Amino acid sequence: MSNRDRTPAQAPRALVLGCAGPSLDPAERDFFRAADPAGFILFQRNCVEPAQVRALVADLKEAVGRPDAPVLIDQEGGRVQRLKPPHWRAAPSGGRIAALAAPADERAAWLNARLIAADLEALDIAVDCMPVLDLPVPGAHEVIGSRALGTEPAQAIRLGRAVMQGLEAGGVLPVIKHLPGHGRATVDSHEHCPVVETPEEELLERDLVPFQALADAAFAMTAHVVYTAWDSERPGTLSPKVIHEIIRGRIGFAGALISDDLSMKALGGDLADRALGALAAGCDLALHCNGKLDEMAMLADSVGPLDEPGAARFAQALLRRNTPEPIDRAALLDELETLLAGGPAA
Numbered sequence: 284m285s286n287r288d289r290t291p292a293q294a295p296r297a298l299v300l301g302c303a304g305p306s307l308d309p310a311e312r313d314f315f316r317a318a319d320p321a322g323f324i325l326f327q328r329n330c331v332e333p334a335q336v337r338a339l340v341a342d343l344k345e346a347v348g349r350p351d352a353p354v355l356i357d358q359e360g361g362r363v364q365r366l367k368p369p370h371w372r373a374a375p376s377g378g379r380i381a382a383l384a385a386p387a388d389e390r391a392a393w394l395n396a397r398l399i400a401a402d403l404e405a406l407d408i409a410v411d412c413m414p415v416l417d418l419p420v421p422g423a424h425e426v427i428g429s430r431a432l433g434t435e436p437a438q439a440i441r442l443g444r445a446v447m448q449g450l451e452a453g454g455v456l457p458v459i460k461h462l463p464g465h466g467r468a469t470v471d472s473h474e475h476c477p478v479v480e481t482p483e484e485e486l487l488e489r490d491l492v493p494f495q496a497l498a499d500a501a502f503a504m505t506a507h508v509v510y511t512a513w514d515s516e517r518p519g520t521l522s523p524k525v526i527h528e529i530i531r532g533r534i535g536f537a538g539a540l541i542s543d544d545l546s547m548k549a550l551g552g553d554l555a556d557r558a559l560g561a562l563a564a565g566c567d568l569a570l571h572c573n574g575k576l577d578e579m580a581m582l583a584d585s586v587g588p589l590d591e592p593g594a595a596r597f598a599q600a601l602l603r604r605n606t607p608e609p610i611d612r613a614a615l616l617d618e619l620e621t622l623l624a625g626g627p628a629a
Contacts, residue, residue, distance in 0.1 A: 294594035295321040295347070297562055297586055299355060299541060301574035305331045307342050314576060315346040318583040321597060322353040324572055325408065327365045336366075336406045344407075351601055353409040355458070358399050361429055371402055372616075375623060377415055378429030381442060383626040392432070392445035394619040397610065400453020404607055412458040412504060414446040416493040417466035424469050424477070431466065436492035443497050454607040456600065459497050461506035461543060462530045463519060464490035472507040473547045476518055483512035491534055498535045501600035505530070505566060507543050507550055517564075518550065521557070526565030539593070539600040540565065544572040545582075554578055555585035562586065567593035 298320040302311055323343045330336050344352050358364050361376020380391045415430045416439050432442040447457045468477030505520040514522040520542045530536050542561040550557045558569040
């Protein structure tokens with residue numbers, strides 16, 4: 284079905300997709316025009332320099348004929364940032380900020396997020412997949428590690444809220460992740476499926492707390508983690524119980540819910556099964572990141588438009604994007620560097 288064939292009320296396809304390189308080739312352009320994904324996500328392979336990224340973002344939006352089609356990115360700081368020097372700032376990780384004493388940590392979290400938002404808004408990138416609210420525990424895999432905003436709920440809540448406010452002030456929508464908590468995983472979900480056997484009581488008293496406190500976020504992302512307390516067979520992304528009873532219920536998240544990347548090895552089955560499983564479980568949007576056209580075509584053949592509740596949540600989330608007030612970038616950067624210099628070494 285092409286964009287031209289859509290009725291005015293037709294929602295976009297319930298997919299967020301990547302692309303292969305720094306510009307669209309004709310086959311990608313034609314595919315996106317026909318498939319009409321809800322949005323896009325950029326990775327380092329797509330980001331060379333500012334003018335090129337701006338052009339790519341504009342081309343992606345033009346391909347689907349929707350100026351409000353959101354473009355997402357993972358620009359957390361530390362080891363997870365797609366926009367890198369020399370054209371963009373090397374932002375500190377969440378862990379580096381969390382190592383500061385209060386209240387410097389909270390101010391630094393806001394400053395860092397506001398500066399990231401300034402970079403993204405200049406490129407018309409609408410959504411940043413942060414803050415990371417997972418709480419690492421001793422013995423957990425480092426896939427979260429220094430990305431986390433602390434190891435205790437209270438600090439993760441304070442800093443997570445500061446990150447959200449900094450992004451929002453800069454015209455960028457945050458994505459809280461990874462619900463209902465990735466901090467206990469002992470393997471990397473990019474390679475294996477983590478299994479968390481922690482009792483429900485402990486998960487409720489600790490892991491869920493930051494997500495509950497920040498459940499008013501516009502977007503959230505699921506975790507490819509099995510929680511035996513709730514579903515011993517399916518990871519959270521594919522579990523109706525985890526999504527409906529825990530994420531929507533206990534956590535109280537009512538915004539647009541995005542799966543983590545479907546191409547990660549934590550999930551079994553083929554890509555179509557993964558996407559349909561995530562959507563059937565209760566995700567609003569299925570995320571596919573690697574930009575491989577044959578895989579995206581398989582997904583587009585299987586996945587339909589956002590359902591009515593998902594379309595409403597998605598539209599409402601996009602309406603929350605603010606027009607940013609001007610900032611003195613040099614002054615904010617100087618303040619952030621002063622705060623970081625007063626804390627532990629990187």
